[in-house]
Amino acid sequence: MAYLPNLIFLILLAAGVGFFARNLKRIIRNIKLGKEVNRSNQPKLRFKNMLRVAFGQSKMVSRPISGLLHLVVYIGFVLINIELLEIILDGLTGSHRIVAPFLGSFYNFLMASFEVLAFLVLIAVFIFWTRRNVIKIQRFWKPEMKGWPKNDADIILYFEVVLMVLFLSMNATDSLLQQAEIDPYIKAGSFPISQYLLPLFANFSVESLVLLERSFWWAHIVGILIFLNYLYYSKHLHILLAFPNTYFANLEEKGKFEVNPHIKNEVQYMLNPEAVSGNEASTPPDKFGVTDVFDLNWVQLMNAYSCTECGRCSNVCPANLTGKKLSPRAIMMKTRDRLEEVGNNLNVNKGSFITDEKQLLNDYISPEELWACTSCNACVEACPIAIDPLSIIMDMRQYLTLEKSAAPAALNTMMSNIENNGAPWPFSNQDRLQWANDD
Amino acid sequence: MKLNIPTLSDLAAAGKKPEVVFWVGCAGSFDDRAKKITKAFAKILIQTQTNFAVLGTEETCTGDPAKRAGNEFLFQMQAMQNINTLNQYGVTKIVTTCPHCFNTLKNEYPELGGQYQVMHHTQFLKKLIQSGTLQIEGGTFKGKRITFHDPCYLGRANNIYEAPRDLIKKLDAELVEMKSCKSKGLCCGAGGAQMFKDAEAGDKEINIERTEQAIEIQPDIIAAACPFCNTMMTDGVKNKEQEDKLQVMDIAELIAKANDL
Numbered sequence: 001m002a003y004l005p006n007l008i009f010l011i012l013l014a015a016g017v018g019f020f021a022r023n024l025k026r027i028i029r030n031i032k033l034g035k036e037v038n039r040s041n042q043p044k045l046r047f048k049n050m051l052r053v054a055f056g057q058s059k060m061v062s063r064p065i066s067g068l069l070h071l072v073v074y075i076g077f078v079l080i081n082i083e084l085l086e087i088i089l090d091g092l093t094g095s096h097r098i099v100a101p102f103l104g105s106f107y108n109f110l111m112a113s114f115e116v117l118a119f120l121v122l123i124a125v126f127i128f129w130t131r132r133n134v135i136k137i138q139r140f141w142k143p144e145m146k147g148w149p150k151n152d153a154d155i156i157l158y159f160e161v162v163l164m165v166l167f168l169s170m171n172a173t174d175s176l177l178q179q180a181e182i183d184p185y186i187k188a189g190s191f192p193i194s195q196y197l198l199p200l201f202a203n204f205s206v207e208s209l210v211l212l213e214r215s216f217w218w219a220h221i222v223g224i225l226i227f228l229n230y231l232y233y234s235k236h237l238h239i240l241l242a243f244p245n246t247y248f249a250n251l252e253e254k255g256k257f258e259v260n261p262h263i264k265n266e267v268q269y270m271l272n273p274e275a276v277s278g279n280e281a282s283t284p285p286d287k288f289g290v291t292d293v294f295d296l297n298w299v300q301l302m303n304a305y306s307c308t309e310c311g312r313c314s315n316v317c318p319a320n321l322t323g324k325k326l327s328p329r330a331i332m333m334k335t336r337d338r339l340e341e342v343g344n345n346l347n348v349n350k351g352s353f354i355t356d357e358k359q360l361l362n363d364y365i366s367p368e369e370l371w372a373c374t375s376c377n378a379c380v381e382a383c384p385i386a387i388d389p390l391s392i393i394m395d396m397r398q399y400l401t402l403e404k405s406a407a408p409a410a411l412n413t414m415m416s417n418i419e420n421n422g423a424p425w426p427f428s429n430q431d432r433l434q435w436a437n438d439d
Numbered sequence: 440m441k442l443n444i445p446t447l448s449d450l451a452a453a454g455k456k457p458e459v460v461f462w463v464g465c466a467g468s469f470d471d472r473a474k475k476i477t478k479a480f481a482k483i484l485i486q487t488q489t490n491f492a493v494l495g496t497e498e499t500c501t502g503d504p505a506k507r508a509g510n511e512f513l514f515q516m517q518a519m520q521n522i523n524t525l526n527q528y529g530v531t532k533i534v535t536t537c538p539h540c541f542n543t544l545k546n547e548y549p550e551l552g553g554q555y556q557v558m559h560h561t562q563f564l565k566k567l568i569q570s571g572t573l574q575i576e577g578g579t580f581k582g583k584r585i586t587f588h589d590p591c592y593l594g595r596a597n598n599i600y601e602a603p604r605d606l607i608k609k610l611d612a613e614l615v616e617m618k619s620c621k622s623k624g625l626c627c628g629a630g631g632a633q634m635f636k637d638a639e640a641g642d643k644e645i646n647i648e649r650t651e652q653a654i655e656i657q658p659d660i661i662a663a664a665c666p667f668c669n670t671m672m673t674d675g676v677k678n679k680e681q682e683d684k685l686q687v688m689d690i691a692e693l694i695a696k697a698n699d700l
Contacts, residue, residue: 253542253545253546253596253598254595254596254597255542255592255595255596256542257506257507257547259511259515259547259551260511260515263511263512264515264550266512267512267515267516267519268519270516271516271519288511288512289509316623316625318625318626318645318648318649319639321625321645322638322641322642322643322644322645322647322648323640323641323642323643324638324639324640325639325640325641326639368639368640371636371639372638372639372641373631374591374626374628374629374630374633374645375507375591375630375631375632376591376595376626376630376631377591377595377596378591378595378623378625378626380595381595381622381623382623394507394509397508397509398509398510399509400509401508401509401510402509402510402511402512407509407510408636408637410635410636410637411508411632411635413635414504414505414508414632414636415504415505415510415513418500418502418504418505418513418517419513422465422498422499422500422517423465423468423469423499423500424465424500424504424634424635425465425469425470427468429496429499430496431468431469432463432468432469432494432495432496432498433444433468433493433496434468435463435467435468435474435477435478436441436442436443436444436478436481437441437442438474438478439440
């Protein structure tokens with residue numbers, strides 16, 4: 001019986017980590033539904049970009065207020081999780097503050113820092129919540145944020161409050177038990193923030209304090225395991241995916257759009273059939289462009305899972321700013337929704353996809369959204385973790401134009417002008433040098 | 440004034456090769472407003488005795504608007520035709536006044552067999568100044584407030600923000616920035632083939648939004664570096680009935696005017 005708590009802890013930990021691992025595997029499987037794209041060149045530069053953009057948050061600070069607040073929560077999250085190591089060791093071995101004797105006064109410093117960070121996180125989270133729910137900053141209230149996305153954002157903030165409060169309460173009750181010299185509460189740690197919570201617990205008996213301390217301790221670790229598993233269902237997945245997402249980001253100039261290699265073969269063959277040998281001309285794909293998540297490449301799919309729905313992209317999108325239906329954030333959210341739907345289809349059908357008569361184009365993303373894009377790259381530039389909504393838009397346009405001839409009529413006119421006159425307007429190419437003769 | 444512009448075929452017939460090809464682009468060739476930019480830049484090339492030529496009737500659309508409208512097929516047809524022409528003449532250097540042509544030639548032609556050193560005219564002009572070939576007469580724009588509207592395909596697409604600004608500074612003018620500038624510059628609304636179609640339903644035109652940003656800082660001149668931006672901003676200024684106090688001019692035009700060309 002003495003080992004029952006250890007056993008319960010082990011089971012909870014294994015279940016929490018195991019369930020998360022299962023879902024993570026599903027995410028990876030879903031991402032791999034995407035087409036191959038080579039993003040393994042220049043590993044040093046990629047690693048540097050990841051350090052700078054994801055780890056170093058370099059693009060977050062372009063909006064100083066949210067950038068700074070995010071930095072606080074981020075640093076708090078990363079550092080306070082060091083304490084998680086001790087909690088896990090304690091839980092597994094049945095010890096209490098197992099690391100303290102080895103670290104001496106450094107342990108006090110660590111605990112004190114964690115407490116200060118927890119306090120700062122609470123303040124930042126409070127401001128975040130106020131920005132969303134009281135000030136109602138516009139980008140958090142766009143149409144695509146209705147329902148789950150809005151709730152998701154708030155739930156994350158509540159999670160963080162609960163976890164930080166549990167952490168501080170745990171320390172407060174612990175320090176009271178330390179003062180009372182109750183075994184096994186060894187004198188360890190320094191508690192600059194939770195000391196202010198002591199009056200709350202002042203009149204409790206030792207038994208009640210132990211019960212409270214244990215409850216906070218268990219609730220804290222269980223809360224963390226629940227939060228870990230919440231990631232899969234949430235925009236909060238970005239805390240993990242921001243890293244691969246920045247590593248595998250496009251390194252080319254933003255103005256360079258992919259040159260479709262299949263079309264290159266076809267065009268070369270058309271212009272000069274002899275020059276293209278039989279082996280070189282690959283079999284053409286069953287369709288040009290993108291209609292569903294299967295046609296996107298895996299980086300585009302990873303982008304969709306990485307999106308935190310912060311809306312910095314839509315906030316600078318010229319189409320969105322002027323009231324058009326297009327929102328680059330919605331493009332990413334819809335891509336993820338569709339990918340999740342496909343993933344669930346795979347889950348229930350034992351790994352094979354049974355057609356559901358749906359696709360990303362039309363059922364999720366409308367042509368009206370796609371045709372409103374000016375390809376200005378503002379969304380790509382604004383994304384703090386290098387998501388590229390523009391490439392998805394362009395790939396879907398390619399399908400509409402090449403497979404469905406469904407470009408807006410004015411664009412069809414423009415394109416037939418190019419075909420016939422070599423210019424987007426109906427001018428004769430013979431007049432190309434006329435400007436030199438003009439007054 | 441009629442300009443004597445050498446073509447590549449003329450030069451080739453005479454057994455000569457230009458140092459640089461001036462890629463005029465469709466807007467620069469056919470659009471009345473853009474033709475003035477073309478002329479201004481050509482006059483600077485002539486004044487600086489740059490050894491250049493144009494393709495003339497052998498030039499054809501780079502394919503940029505077709506590609507952005509989803510017609511990769513038409514884009515590649517155009518591209519390969521142009522690459523064929525350029526390679527036949529052994530072209531190595533290209534300068535263009537259009538950021539869309541610039542981007543396509545520089546970034547999307549290499550994979551299709553067209554490898555050239557491509558420069559936007561603002562980069563080229565800056566080089567001419569650095570080498571001392573081009574001097575800008577101060578004075579004309581002294582005390583004028585000039586703001587620069589970053590073309591998306593020059594700025595974000597290719598990270599060129601300083602060359603055009605350096606040129607404006609040479610004019611003795613006061614360079615003022617809009618609230619969205621450089622990497623955060625707001626699009627004029629013409630890119631991605633939008634130039635050739637009506638905008639989707641919304642509550643405002645993009646060029647109006649951008650023009651309002653410009654008017655906010657009360658410049659005398661909006662400097663542009665793209666024929667499409669120029670059209671969009673000119674329309675925006677007209678819409679706001681500001682054309683008496685606010686001009687939209689390409690940087691090549693500013694320099695040509697400063698030098699009385």
